[in-house]
Amino acid sequence: MSAPSVSLIEQMLRRRPLIDAPVAHGASQHLKRSIGTFQLAMFGIGSTVGTGIFFVLSEAVPQAGPGVVVSFIIAGIAAGLAAICYAELASAVPVSGSTYSYAYTTLGEVVAMGVAACLLLEYVVSTAAVSVGWSQYVNKLLENFLGHDLPQAFSAAPWDTEPGIINLPAVFLVMLCALLLVRGASESAAVNAVMVIIKLGVLVMFAVIAFTAFNADRFANFAPLGAAGISAAAGTIFFSYIGLDAISTAGDEVKDPQRTMPRAILAALLTVTVVYIVVTLAAIGAQDWTEFKGQKAGLAAILDNVTGANYWGTVLAAGAVISIFSVTLVTLYGSTRILFAIGRDGLLPSMFAKVSPRTMTPINNTIVVAVVVGLLAGLVPLDKLADMVSIGTLVAFITVSVAVIILRRREPDLPRGFKVPGYPVTPVLSVLACLYILASLHWYTWLAFAAWVGVVLAFYFLWGRHHSALNPRSADSIAADGATP
């Protein structure tokens, strides 16, 4: 290998040129600017609802009491502001992909690696978190149908409040989704729409039934743990807004993005927030806030308590099992594709960017992701996972908001399909909102996050920067670089 002829700083700040980027080409002509506001909002709702609301209450309510409603609003505002900034960045950078690709083409390699670390954390850990939530509902279904659930040893993580050995259903779900991805399965727009209807349907059903047991006295002690509790809960909750960025990444397919984009983001955000708040109000109205702690398959359990029978809970659990399955598939897909993009840029070993001839899918990295996600899902309890997801997402969102400002200053004339309304206030507010939530996260979450980013950056300095596809061409970098469109 040739010795790098550029300095370290130059390496860290070099940006990927747009020419080599995987720009949409002939193969996806069917995607040309065809998405309208409604469809786009449905994407956002579809990918957001279901990542958290089915199980996050039992983690968040004990932290904030009934005031968790305010936490949802705070988290929603931060997510919405970030999604708007995200949309500008996505429209300014004519590459497809995730925050990682945008960061690489605008902010340079080392920032891109940092963002990649955040994103991997976000996707990998949220897949694990979501599959742990799924396992709770599967257990609930088993209990309602068969009269037994799985023994504690096989349905809980070793470091849970009630320890088990491994969370088998969660591991099973991850393996199943990985198998589907290896086989080249995908979730079409139609399936996505069906999933949205199922998710919203069971949540509405929950709210309607739970409101019959509504007792306003349960809100008397609104913020038993004070403002700190509310912002801490916002940190935990934040991950239930993950997926809103799906709207932003669809930018180049959208008709008239300047109008459509903010409308869709706003519509999705409002819908999602209203649904979350209604569900939360219904849940807290039906059950004292102190009872949430440690409750598994929370929403179904509340329905059982309210109705005194288990069929409504069964319906809800079935809806949750079906829709969380699709959420897991999508987030797992996201993680493999990000890893693929990093591998393609030469910042990870080229095995991550290898496509299997047999299935034409990236099998290697699907297996790696599935194993990591499976281990996390099997061994780490839900509350720890949720916080880790939020920290990764929040840091990625801050990067995006800062990138919008940097790009406006550095390249003011760059054509942008969509511009943030209310610039410079909006991105600054976005950063502040994210920082506010970040500040409330536990020290151990920060520690784990710092360790993870440290590992990724250390890998970059020791390995990645020597193998980047942007290095002066050596034989292996040409192989890793892929096709020029």
Added chain:
Amino acid sequence: MTVVVGYLAGKSGTAPLNLAVGAARTLGTSLTVVTIVPKPWTTPSPARVDAEYAAWADQLAADSAKEAGRYLDTMPHRPEVRYHSHAHRSVSGGLVEVVGEIDAQALILGSSANGQLGQVVVGSTADRLLHSSPVAVAIAPRGYREPRGGVLTRITCGYPGTPSSADVVTRTYELAKLLKVPLRVISFAVRGRTMYPPEVGLHAEDSILAVWEEQARSMLAELRTGGVVGDEVELAVVSGNGWDQALDDAEWLDGEVLALGTSPRGEVARVFLGSRGAKILRHSPVPVLVLPG
């Protein structure tokens, strides 16, 4: 040596006959038109029911031979043709037996009538043979006619790039040299379907497709550098949104044949079409030759 074509009056259409004549002429062998008729009971019955049944079967065989003969007579420069009928409980089983008995080189079949003209549609008989035939199976698209000029113009070999598949290229290359026609080796690249909502952009699959195209190109180049094929062989990666588009984009010549390899499980050399091969076969606009593994 001969080429066997399965033919049943009123069922097969003339496409397999067209392909069979072309194949026999190209290979310089005779053509055997085989009709599989139902097997009568061998136990004698006093009511002569079975005799009637046997007579009907004989009539079916004779009709088939006559019908095929009438059509073959209209064709210019046809090879030597023999007619053969064989009684068996299943058509596919009967064809396998006949192929073994008369030492055939290849088995020619038509598409099912339940498909569009110009497409290869695998019926139940062809499906079984694609998973059991001891010799190469060629399937004609529905409504196939002998190419103008009546000669094979090119062989295209589908190359998936899996470790065992270089063998197929080698054999097709030998066949092409034997028949003195050019060979083209194609690797197909099909884009994964877009996932909604993906959170990583709607183009994530494009970059996977691009990488696969690149990988396929270097695999094809390795065929040449590894001495599997010579310099005159055309190598191409053809991509599309789906198998249909990829096959459409491959630019077929009049008189071209697509050759696919199979990977049988087990020791016996026979045709066993895989799932990928089945997808390619379904969308091929030209006759497909499926080689035993």
